[in-house]
Amino acid sequence: MHVHRRHARGFRQALVFSFLCAASASADEAQPKAATPTASSGTEVHWGYTDALGPEHWGDLPGATTCANGHAETPIALETKAAVPDTHVAPVFQYKPSQVHMRNNGHTVEFAYDAGSSVRVNDHEYSLAQFHFHTPSEHTEDGKRFPLELHLVHKDANGAVLVVGLFVKEGAPNRALDAAFAHLPHEPGDHVDLERGVINAAVLLPKDQTYFQYQGSLTTPPCTEGVQWYVMTKPIEMSDTQIAAFQRLPYLNPNSRSLQPLNGRTVYLHTASR
Numbered sequence: 210m211h212v213h214r215r216h217a218r219g220f221r222q223a224l225v226f227s228f229l230c231a232a233s234a235s236a237d238e239a240q241p242k243a244a245t246p247t248a249s250s251g252t253e254v255h256w257g258y259t260d261a262l263g264p265e266h267w268g269d270l271p272g273a274t275t276c277a278n279g280h281a282e283t284p285i286a287l288e289t290k291a292a293v294p295d296t297h298v299a300p301v302f303q304y305k306p307s308q309v310h311m312r313n314n315g316h317t318v319e320f321a322y323d324a325g326s327s328v329r330v331n332d333h334e335y336s337l338a339q340f341h342f343h344t345p346s347e348h349t350e351d352g353k354r355f356p357l358e359l360h361l362v363h364k365d366a367n368g369a370v371l372v373v374g375l376f377v378k379e380g381a382p383n384r385a386l387d388a389a390f391a392h393l394p395h396e397p398g399d400h401v402d403l404e405r406g407v408i409n410a411a412v413l414l415p416k417d418q419t420y421f422q423y424q425g426s427l428t429t430p431p432c433t434e435g436v437q438w439y440v441m442t443k444p445i446e447m448s449d450t451q452i453a454a455f456q457r458l459p460y461l462n463p464n465s466r467s468l469q470p471l472n473g474r475t476v477y478l479h480t481a482s483r
């Protein structure tokens with residue numbers, strides 16, 4: 210296994226990472242690969258998950274008032290009994306293998322996904338751009354919080370965002386993630402490319418694709434709404450060692466936003482047909 214590590218210069222920080230104000234339309238859920246923060250810029254926006262930089266203060270960031278004033282924000286408490294049975298067409302996953310390109314952006318570890326994978330909903334195609342992790346889970350399911358939550362972030366040709374969320378519970382080692390999780394980029398700004406490492410997101414999905422579906426937002430500044438969320442009800446498994454490998458990364462534990470009010474939104478529950 211060839212591992213290429215690239216350490217970013219000049220933007221390690223004691224507490225938080227930063228992103229360029231000019232790139233503020235790109236939050237964690239929808240960050241373009243080219244958004245490289247620069248320490249020399251005078252327009253940096255700092256945010257994090259604790260204290261004065263934490264989620265309660267994100268609404269004070271330039272261009273991020275939605276974080277405080279939004280009415281359709283993510284994450285939410287998902288409740289099986291309150292969900293409305295869904296009769297919509299289920300998404301069709303068209304995932305292919307991708308090289309492993311990991312980047313620690315100071316908020317999560319993002320796996321940039323090679324072009325050519327997508328999910329189709331009602332003949333509408335959303336390309337898989339990246340996936341990343343939160344600890345602990347951002348959503349809760351019937352009051353339960355999981356050690357990790359994985360977000361598969363898709364975008365259509367107009368930039369509309371669709372995220373598939375997977376809960377992760379402790380269990381068997383996840384072989385699809387073994388190589389990557391043995392080489393996670395440790396510090397903010399670090400990149401790791403596994404030269405012969407290939408991952409297929411299709412393997413990450415649970416076999417039972419029952420899911421919650423609702424309209425929400427990015428869970429990171431600027432908390433933009435209009436995001437379609439599909440959260441699988443059945444958790445996938447990762448070993449305690451794999452989960453700990455992520456949770457041990459500096460500044461990323463925790464990296465989850467607090468629960469947001471439902472504000473009358475409908476949450477659908479789509480039971481997979483057999």
Ligand SMILES: [Zn+2]
Pocket residue numbers: 237238341342343360428
């Ligand atoms: Zn996320």
